Amino acid sequence: MAASPSHLDRRQLMLAAGLAAVGAGAQAGTNSGSRPLALAAPADPHKLRIAFGSCAKQSKPQPIWATVRAAQPDLFLFLGDNLYADARDADTLRQRYAEFRRVEALQAFRRDVPHLAIWDDHDFGDDDVGGDYPLKALSQQLFCDEWGEPADSPRRSRPGIYEAWRIERAGRTVQVLMLDLRFNRTGLVADPALKQGYAAMYAKARLGGAPMPGWYLPNLDPAATMLGEPQWAWLAERLAEPADVRLIVSSVQFAAEGTGWEGWNNFPLERQRLVDLIRDKRAEGVVLVSGDMHYADLSRWDAPGCYPLWDLTSSGLTEVWDIPTPNRRRVSEVYAGVNFGLVELDFTTRVPTLRLGIRDLQGNTRIQQRLGLDQLRFSAA
Numbered sequence: 001m002a003a004s005p006s007h008l009d010r011r012q013l014m015l016a017a018g019l020a021a022v023g024a025g026a027q028a029g030t031n032s033g034s035r036p037l038a039l040a041a042p043a044d045p046h047k048l049r050i051a052f053g054s055c056a057k058q059s060k061p062q063p064i065w066a067t068v069r070a071a072q073p074d075l076f077l078f079l080g081d082n083l084y085a086d087a088r089d090a091d092t093l094r095q096r097y098a099e100f101r102r103v104e105a106l107q108a109f110r111r112d113v114p115h116l117a118i119w120d121d122h123d124f125g126d127d128d129v130g131g132d133y134p135l136k137a138l139s140q141q142l143f144c145d146e147w148g149e150p151a152d153s154p155r156r157s158r159p160g161i162y163e164a165w166r167i168e169r170a171g172r173t174v175q176v177l178m179l180d181l182r183f184n185r186t187g188l189v190a191d192p193a194l195k196q197g198y199a200a201m202y203a204k205a206r207l208g209g210a211p212m213p214g215w216y217l218p219n220l221d222p223a224a225t226m227l228g229e230p231q232w233a234w235l236a237e238r239l240a241e242p243a244d245v246r247l248i249v250s251s252v253q254f255a256a257e258g259t260g261w262e263g264w265n266n267f268p269l270e271r272q273r274l275v276d277l278i279r280d281k282r283a284e285g286v287v288l289v290s291g292d293m294h295y296a297d298l299s300r301w302d303a304p305g306c307y308p309l310w311d312l313t314s315s316g317l318t319e320v321w322d323i324p325t326p327n328r329r330r331v332s333e334v335y336a337g338v339n340f341g342l343v344e345l346d347f348t349t350r351v352p353t354l355r356l357g358i359r360d361l362q363g364n365t366r367i368q369q370r371l372g373l374d375q376l377r378f379s380a381a
Contacts, residue, residue: 054291080120
């Protein structure tokens, strides 16, 4: 349940007003442009701080919110598994949202800090589910109710809750593209032998420290999808819009390769389609943020004709998996502790910079990568 206006401070009121204004204009069509996002005036008008995170189980303490608040983000992005429903009936799905609303540390943070949200499997419905989840229409309604979507919001009527926002700062445009990777997703392909051997793989990895792969296999069927055609059409229109920086919010890892767990690696044709779309639209300034894995790392995807695509994974806000997993695109250490991500944009220099970071429960930086905006551009040739 969204907080009442009497409990919202000035920053959140501005955000709510921006969402309502867009809701009022939603009749223009389900593929109307990126929604303008009004944030409070920052301490430094030439900088923007966007924090993000995923995987917060509502039955556990959540001290991380005090740490996120201390980082003074202008905006927080909930990347999915914002609660753990794991629901196979409507009553359970509703009950999990009620539990979510009782986590006071989280709800106080939501009242005080502007935020946007997308879902992943556990808050969409159940572990690893996709478009065949039987309660997805109810899940869409509950999500939109909980996150304050207006009655006429396109997120209530689209085949999925994907959405785009636009932030103006220091004469620059920052686009936030939140993808829905559940509502339309084709079922996963699994290796039965690996799945049945989970206990032995776990024991071996725990004892020997070897990377532990999952049991999912790449699906090369051209009809298999993560987004669905309506969302692909919407995304093509959004990437054609002008923007200096584009944060693509992916609830699962984009660039990780060879993990065997959930991610874009299970749908390689879809991943290539996204790379091709970025290239064909000449959409510069793209950085991806992702969640799901219960650890943090940084991956880089290099593809012909495109600049490097960086994927910063932050997970989890409560959930931690401390056994290494394979990832041929990983370019950082793995941080297996409670964490959140932070994207810091600085427009004061001739070439604006982005600093991608992972911070732990104490606020210490565990992973960091600095990028100049010129590194996220297509070559002149």
